[in-house]
Amino acid sequence: MKTVIQVVQHLRPGGIEIIALDLAAFAQADEKTIIISLEGDLHSAVAAWPRLKPFSEQLIFLNKQPGLRPALLLKLLRIIKKTGADAVHTHHIGPLLYAGLAARLAGIKHLIHTEHDAWHLNNSRRRLVQRRAVSLIRPILVADAQTVADNMRTFLQYKNKITIIRNGIDSEYFTPGNKIMARAFFNLPSDVQLIGCSGRMEKVKGQSVLIHALSKLPVTVHLALAGSGSTETALRTLVNLLRLNNRVHFLGHIDNMPTFYQALDLFCLPSLNEGLPLSPLEAQSCNIAALVTDVGGAKETLCPDSSQFIAADDCTSMAETLLQMLHNPSNNKPRAYVKQHGDVRLMARSYAGLRGPLVTSGECYE
Template sequence: MKTIVQVLQHLKPGGLEVMALNLLMFSSHKRSMKIVSLEGTAEEAMEKWPRLKPFADQLIFLNKQPGFKPALIKQLADLFKELDADVVHTHHIGPYFYAGLGARLAGIQMIHTEHDAWHYSNKSHKTLHKIVSSVSKPTVVADADVVAKSLGTLPRMNNVQVIKNGVDIYTFVPGDKDSAREQLKLPKHCKLIGSSGRLEEVKGHCVLIDAMTHLPSSTHLVIAGSGSLEEQLKTQVRQLDLESRVHFLGYVEDMPTFYQALDVFCLPSFNEGFPLAPLEAQACGIPSAVTNVGGAVETLCPDTGAIMKAGDAKDMAEKIVPLLFERRQVSPREHVRASADIRNMAKAYDVLAEGQAND
């Protein structure tokens, strides 16, 4: 059994972090896999994300403080040797830099997954990438076709592989709508749109709230998640006189029940990689609408999904209406079952890691 060490910037609830945790759960090397979080402490992370608790003995927190920390490279190299790592698997630019150089210093093979490419418009990110790619030869994976295409414009990124994210189709399943709404204390006699994610500007919740002014009064919106814009979004709701129609749930642990309560799931983001939420919703049989950003469109069931313009509230409302009121002959669950089962994703990464470890 190979020892694979995943390295993330932090372990807070988010698509990238969920993917890494899912990989730990479904990999054939899960018993020997570790996840290193550069930032934060175990206590902080598990308080905010209780799902981490069963894996506590496989999680390592380095509590990195803000700013450039060159000593972290040697610290990671020593940690990889101590763990007797066969492969280091990094996610996003910070871990790519620190752990990429650390893996090189320790003489360990490396896999790097990019979950989006828009951040490379940042010159400092390009510089960090150039430094790592000049001294090591990581196997680079993109989580979406559009991400792979964008990465192909960067130096030493001409052999990018694509492994798309997946979800557990036996956890995310259709359920009873009335029961789900009762559990979440949501109104039963309405059409219910749902959205989830960090309450930050990039996620576009403010546009979706504006879209509610273009939708029938019988339509409600429920938002799962927390973040720095929570109070600002609630103020927006009050100013638009939507308090009776928009519901904030905060952090939700039981996401299958959340999706089961919905009529439509909406992802209004301004930027995305290959998001998990539309896959989770569709696995629960809920049609989804996403903005045409990043790899979001690649998650959609072609027979039931809708593509929206980012930042356009009126277009958003127009695209959602048919999903709310038209009858469907096809369930989006079949699309997820066929193309986005987490087990297939984990198997693809296992094959990649085993090949790296044997080089």
């Protein structure tokens, strides 16, 4: 039995954290997965995110405080040795610095680092730190999208191989359903065309652009927003100013996401920055076409026969494209595309191939 340790900065709802949980849930039969969160504690994390509860026995929290914490390196080194880890997989720069160094000191052969976005490397300090970390630690570098790999090569001045393993979702969980029943579940109107958007309510997610786009659409088009965050109050104020109160539905945090997607006519991701987002894959797996902004690897999630992308931060173009997609829906259903190209099982097998004798089904970027 192989022991694989994944290391993340924190375990709060988000794309990286969902990927870590899915890799644990769909691990190979001969692998045991442990997830280490640098920040937080088990009780608080599970209370805030109940999805963690089934994984409780596999989770370790180190309660890291802000700032540089050299003692954390020693803690990680002891855990790696005590568990007899065969592989260490880090997600993002903090875990790479602490767990990557600890893994090298422990003599770990299979050290993998996944970069889930590269826009943060626009910051010169972060770019320098990560460039030096990669040079010193020498992990197997993975990008979750072609765009991310391209940016990593440029920003990190990296000349060796970068493996592309695209994020995946559980297509057996995200399935088509009954639209009328789904809307009734959330108390949403049944006689309108409904656009949906899910994600943290933060400026970078672009929900304000989508709300402005909605104001340009017919009154029979409504918007359902799933999620919460620091911009929620500002978004509600914007909705009031644009007199859209009856057309925008704030649903808050949702655990039953398949039902949310099943309620929609169209999904929209209006982000200003992304890595390779999961929500368009989830929506399309439920046979809901998606419109995304051309940021990060977002367009790499799309079924080319039914979904579309546009430039970011352009509410006029967004409104025009949303209206065209609502009035002329594609006859091609995107679920088959997601099952073939974006399923979590493919992702899990690809990572397993980097840790052992299996041949990876990820793409190599030279």
